Amino acid sequence: MTTGTLITVAPTGAESAKAEVPALPVTLDELLLTAKECEALGAAVIHVHIRDDEARPTLDQGRLRETVTALRESTDLVVQLSSGGAVTDPEADRLAVLDAGPDMASCTMGTLNFGDDVFLNRWEFIVDLHTRMQERGIVPEYEIFDLGHLTALQRLLGKYGLPAGGHVHVDFVMGVPGGMPGTTPALVAAHQALRDLPEGTTFSATGIGRSTIPVMLASLSAGGHLRVGMEDTVTYAKGRPVESNMQLVARAVGFAQLAQRPPLTPAEARGLLGVPAAGR
Ligand code: KMH
Ligand code: ZN
Secondary structure: OOOOEOEEEOOOOOOOOOOOOOOOOOOHHHHHHHHHHHHHHOOOEEEEOEEOOOOOEEOOHHHHHHHHHHHHHHOOOEEEEOOOOOOOOOHHHHHHHHHHOOOEEEEEOOOEEEOOEEEOOOHHHHHHHHHHHHHHOOEEEEEEOOHHHHHHHHHHHHHHOOOOOOOOEEEEEEOOEOEOOOOHHHHHHHHHHHHHOOOOOEEEEEEOHHHHHHHHHHHHHOOOEEEEOOOOOOEEEOOEEOOOHHHHHHHHHHHHHHOOOOEOOHHHHHHHHOOOOOOO
């Protein structure tokens, strides 16, 4: 039985433009400040996309390494790099994200329409990500945008074995135009489908845009964990832009406490996810 709530903050993403969302953290300093404040509020994991000097999404290797090092120096958060990047990023650059040595990396379990774009995740690419993470001791978070992605995960684990750390954790990313909707019935269906995955598989959920609150409540009531942040949500309530990632984390912490499932510390999150203890 799950007790505490794992709260992941996804502060930046690759989709929003700084010009349109000025509160988006895009520099390393902005990211570090956000990370520290979100950790103080109750976040345990940070899902990281970085930007270049013009605030455009980048997978620059030097910047990724610098970011991982800086986050480790100034927080105890579990550092999860996005291997999804932006829809325009080539596979080789997405695989090279692992060279930056994060604690975790995302691994999206299939191709989908992504608004007007296509988020390409070929089977062979997924296998490469999974097996390289196994070799390097990087713990994956499997990103599930649609129900069939869970079937693909079952196949992946059946053919190639458990991930580094031995624990399976998935994240339901709901409400992307092209993926499953951000609704309670969809979350229940995804939760039910976990029965085909290894015993003890855990899940978090995030609802894009206005589905953020229904998904958060549904996930908590189903025993799931939470991901929040400006990668997924830039409107706090109708007509109210999000002021900061901290505002979203604070709301998630409040819901988790109401559910009597208080936030897990980063150390507890490491135990849950099979991520080795922080070296700090
Ligand atoms: N930016 C999306 C195309 C991930 O981080 O792994 C992909 C994404 C998923 O955000
Ligand atoms: Zn992401």
